[in-house]
Amino acid sequence: MNLEKQNYVPENYKEIYEDEIDLKELFLVLWRNKTKIIVVAIICMVFGLITGKVMSSKSKKSTVVVEYTYPGIEVGKSPNGSTLGLTYSQFKNIFMIKDIFHKMPELEKNGLTEDNVLNAIKITPVLPKGLKEGEVYYPNKFTYSLKIANSSEKDEEVLKNFIEVQKDYFKRNYALTSRLPLLNYEESLTYDYKDIISVIDTSLHSSIVAIDNLDQNIISLEDKVEMQNILKELKILKDINLVKIKNMVEDYRVTKNPNELMINYRQQLEELGRQKEKELGKISQLESMIKAYKPDSKNVVVMNNGSLEKIKTDEENYYTDFLRQLAVEKIKLSDIQVEMKYIEKKMKQEVNADTSKEKEVDEGLEYIVSSLNKKIEKINDLTVKNYNKKYSDIIKVTETVTTKSDSKVPLMTLVGLLLGGFIGVCYVLVGNFIFEEKKKKNDNK
Known part of the structure; x- marks a missing residue:
């Protein structure tokens, strides 16, 4: 039994032995041709290095x-x-x-x-x-x-x-989108006084709006005080000085164009006449409705030029509020009639030819324009100084301009080296296999 065990040999012993010999031979073949493998690997590595640089340059x-x-x-x-x-x-x-x-x-x-x-x-x-x-x-x-x-x-x-x-x-x-224009009084001398007053009034209004539009959050305390002073002075010029000149023009009946003045008066009378007819219609309807009033009515509808006006109150105050509205309309009518009489009186008066009156008006207007221009210059200075703070440094460069790329050089070099080594090994093994096959054929002959 022991003898049988000692003499026992696996059937595939020869194949196993030959495989072991083949692995050794394979290693020896690779070792003998290591130079070829290294050369191929270096060539592929260089190719991978060049490819990586090209790819990196394109991605820059x-x-x-x-x-x-x-x-x-x-x-x-x-x-x-x-x-x-x-x-x-x-x-x-x-x-x-x-x-x-x-x-x-x-x-x-x-x-x-x-x-x-x-x-x-x-x-x-x-x-x-x-x-x-x-x-x-x-x-x-x-x-x-x-x-x-x-x-x-x-x-x-x-x-x-x-x-x-x-x-x-x-x-x-x-930043600075616009500045207020200065007024040139000399250029406006050809205008009538009412037109000059209208231009000045518009400029005063624009100046006040410009002050209000300044950003209060970025204005210094000193500038805020100056702004308030300018605003007060502008309102004095607008509500006191300019109104005074306007009344002087009306009272003195000074004008550079009498015909235009009369046309303006007639236009005012026509407009007031339309308002008068409108008020008379309202009053007539209100009076008729008061006469026809019934305590159980909840709504009273006043027809006015095709529009509907409703009065809704509780039952106790209904009649009182109704009468109050009638009184309001009568007051409006009275004001219109007074204004019409005032204009008719002005139309009958002779145009004032007193040059001293015109001179007084001219001096008053010139003072207002001069004062306004000084305020406009200050407003423009404040606008430039404060409003530009919003956009003085609107863009900050936090990282300077540089050239970056997704570098593929190390990766492509490594890939080339590995691929070159693999190709070199394959090249040597295939060459050795072909050589062995030819040798076997020659031996068989």
Whole structure:
């Protein structure tokens, strides 16, 4: 039994033995041809290195990170108050690109168009870390990227010019939008007094509105005090001085065009006549309804030129309120009649030919214009000083212009090395197999 065990040999012993010999031979073959394998691996590694550099050069792009500081960006608004879209197209437009081409004429010589550059500038918001899904966030930092020219230096230059052009555009269009014009009294001497008064009144109103429109949040305490003083002086000029001159023109009947004055009076009488007829109609209807009043009525409808006017009160005060409205309409009619008589009286009077009266009016108007112009200059100074604070530094560059790329060199070099080694091994093994086959054929012959 032991003898049988000792003499026992597996049927596939020879194959196993031969396989072991083949593995050793395989290793020896690879070792003998290691130079070939290394050469092939180096060639592929160099090819991978070149491929990585080419891919990296194609992926190169110039970038810059900017931060917007204008009021409204924190709620997703553009400088003009409109809502920023997903493309942030308000931050770039063809007018900015035209300025770039004006600064860099070589772009057009290189075959680039304004649309090419406009579309190549990409704007990507910089989102903070830890932003949760579904959380609303309005970014104020953005990455500008550009890849259009043959060299990264040219892309960087284009991007730098774009930032400067953008700053100029924003300041020009969103900072100081308008200034109040000064009045030239000498040019208005050919106008009639009422027209001059109307122009001055409009300018006074615009000045008051300009003061009110200044942003109180960015104005210093000293400027606020000056604003209040200017506002008081403007209201005095408007409500006291100008009204006084207007009354003087009416009372003195001074005019540079008597015919136009009479036409103006007739137009006023016609308008007052229409208002009088309207009031008479209301009063007539109200009086008839009072006579026909019944205590159980809930509504009284007053017809007035096709419109409906309803009086609704509780039953106790209904009749009293109804009479009160009638009294109000009669007061309006009385005021209209007084005004008509005053104008008719003015029409019968002779136009004042006293030059001293005209001189008095001229001096009063000239004083108002002179004072108003001084206030306008101060308002314009305040506007420039304070309103521009909103947009004095509307764009801040937080990361300067650089050229970045998704570097594929290390990865492609490693891939080339591994692939080259594999190809080298395969090349050696296949060559050795072909050599062995030829040798066996020769031996068999």
